[in-house]
Amino acid sequence: MTLKEIKELLKAEVITGEDSLDEEITFAGGSDLMSDVLAFGKPGILLLTGLSNSQSVRTANIIDAKAIVYVRGKQPDEEGIKLAKEHGIPLLSTKFMMYATCGLLFSHGLPGVSDLS
Amino acid sequence: MSDECVLSQKFKIEGGNFGNAGKASTSIKEILKEIGIDPSIVIRASIAIYEAEMNVVMYAKKGIITLNITPEELHLKLEDEGQGIADIYQAMKEGFSTATNEMREMGFGAGMGLPNIKKNADRFEITSIPGKGTTLDIIFYLNKTGNQ
Numbered sequence: 001m002t003l004k005e006i007k008e009l010l011k012a013e014v015i016t017g018e019d020s021l022d023e024e025i026t027f028a029g030g031s032d033l034m035s036d037v038l039a040f041g042k043p044g045i046l047l048l049t050g051l052s053n054s055q056s057v058r059t060a061n062i063i064d065a066k067a068i069v070y071v072r073g074k075q076p077d078e079e080g081i082k083l084a085k086e087h088g089i090p091l092l093s094t095k096f097m098m099y100a101t102c103g104l105l106f107s108h109g110l111p112g113v114s115d116l117s
Numbered sequence: 118m119s120d121e122c123v124l125s126q127k128f129k130i131e132g133g134n135f136g137n138a139g140k141a142s143t144s145i146k147e148i149l150k151e152i153g154i155d156p157s158i159v160i161r162a163s164i165a166i167y168e169a170e171m172n173v174v175m176y177a178k179k180g181i182i183t184l185n186i187t188p189e190e191l192h193l194k195l196e197d198e199g200q201g202i203a204d205i206y207q208a209m210k211e212g213f214s215t216a217t218n219e220m221r222e223m224g225f226g227a228g229m230g231l232p233n234i235k236k237n238a239d240r241f242e243i244t245s246i247p248g249k250g251t252t253l254d255i256i257f258y259l260n261k262t263g264n265q
């Protein structure tokens with residue numbers, strides 16, 4: 001699934017990374033807890049989170065996440081957007097809550113990080 | 118083991134400065150990538166040092182990371198000055214945490230940090246003196262392949 005398809009499915013707003021929407025996303029994982037993201041994250045993951053401060057972007061960069069989708073309409077802070085631009089990490093924001101966001105993506109065929117063998 | 122250092126660099130961490138939290142780890146990751154360390158080691162080392170850096174930001178006054186690379190190993194040493202850890206055995210248990218609400222708002226403090234550092238490292242040593250500080254040695258072997 002491309003980031004563009006994900007954007008449309010989640011009716012998401014692109015905060016930064018408009019030129020990376022053709023990127024292919026193959027799995028995702030969701031958590032507000034960065035400690036958990038660091039424990040389960042794998043390179044290439046689409047990170048779904050409700051944590052909107054800059055640590056979400058730092059964490060995404062550390063684990064080589066492909067992009068971040070903020071749920072429940074959350075918007076990253078200035079520092080987060082700056083960091084994301086620096087490291088080329090697209091940021092999207094959707095109005096859907098975490099449960100619905102995960103459900104929509106999963107039911108459209110995007111596996112979770114735990115489904116990877 | 119050879120003492121011959123290919124690269125040695127120090128990074129300062131300021132305790133309580135949540136705005137800068139993760140900066141040192143991000144720089145370390147860039148360096149490791151640049152000098153061509155195996156990507157699977159880069160990611161494990163980045164995760165481990167980021168967790169460790171967050172611990173300093175959350176709990177200590179200040180800390181210094183020393184990155185040493187020899188042909189055989191990548192050694193991240195983190196020495197902090199702060200409250201230290203009274204019971205390391207307990208702190209190593211997943212889920213054990215003394216985090217404040219501020220730390221949790223940053224997405225940390227779930228009691229996963231130290232266990233996750235250990236999980237990612239090839240060798241991990243921790244010593245702590247309560248009231249003084251904590252020292253971590255996080256080591257990755259560079260000649261081993263097929264790790265993870």
